[in-house]
Amino acid sequence: MPNERTYKVADVDTEWRGDALWIRLNRPERRNAYDAPMAAAIGAALEDAPRARAVVITGSSGSFCAGGALTTLSRPTTGEMRALYATSIRLFDAIRSCPRPVIAAVNGAAAGGGNELVVACDLAVAARSATFGQTGPRVGSAPVTGATNVMGVQIGEKRAKELALLCRRYSAEDAWRMGLVNAVVDDDALEDTVDGWVDELSALSPRYLEITKISSNIWWNAARDSFSTGVGMLVQALASPDLAEGATAFLEKRRPRFPPPE
Structure with missing residues (x-):
């Protein structure tokens, strides 16, 4: 069992809890939305995973993850957006290539890239108050x-x-x-339930769990090229009025007024 310890890097708290490595997103003022440094920190925390029996990703202050931070999207630079998209892909790939099962403990809103974070995880347990959904075309x-x-x-x-x-x-x-999560439990039972799932995994062979997990990545790997293609298209659309209007409306908490199709 790893030594018990906690640490914090770039709005990410990491805690060893028994056999599990818990990674907690901790930027509550933006509902744990990640920027490039924060996504990189989550990926770096996963480098400790081989010493664990399982990894748990969760959020702080009643939010799971609101996806990529939109604070600069109304005035984006190509470099900033390439960095955010690239770190998103690296983060999700790190979860998929992690040798240990990764469980999403969804304690609140999982929106946009936060919903995709749930998709990337191997298993997901949701608090009853959690919500899910994509936001892309809306923003x-x-x-x-x-x-x-x-x-x-x-x-x-x-x-x-x-x-x-x-x-x-x-x-x-x-x-x-829909099959997006494996279980729903009362909010106050979420972490205890996930601890129980970790206990189940801890009784199994880590070697053969790894083989099972990596073998199950066949569809992720098949879709991997479409990630890069899609990101390339998003970067090319950075100058579009749709992006500026969507991000501005989001930050101003109003309905977006997108231009009509050309």
């Missing part, structure tokens, strides 16, 4: 790093397109019925 973007490809394998193409295109919000029970 002048597109969810190309999981929601437009891998999520269709997990919950079916029509349902995945519903989430990606309509940008609705779904309850934890909705997410369970």
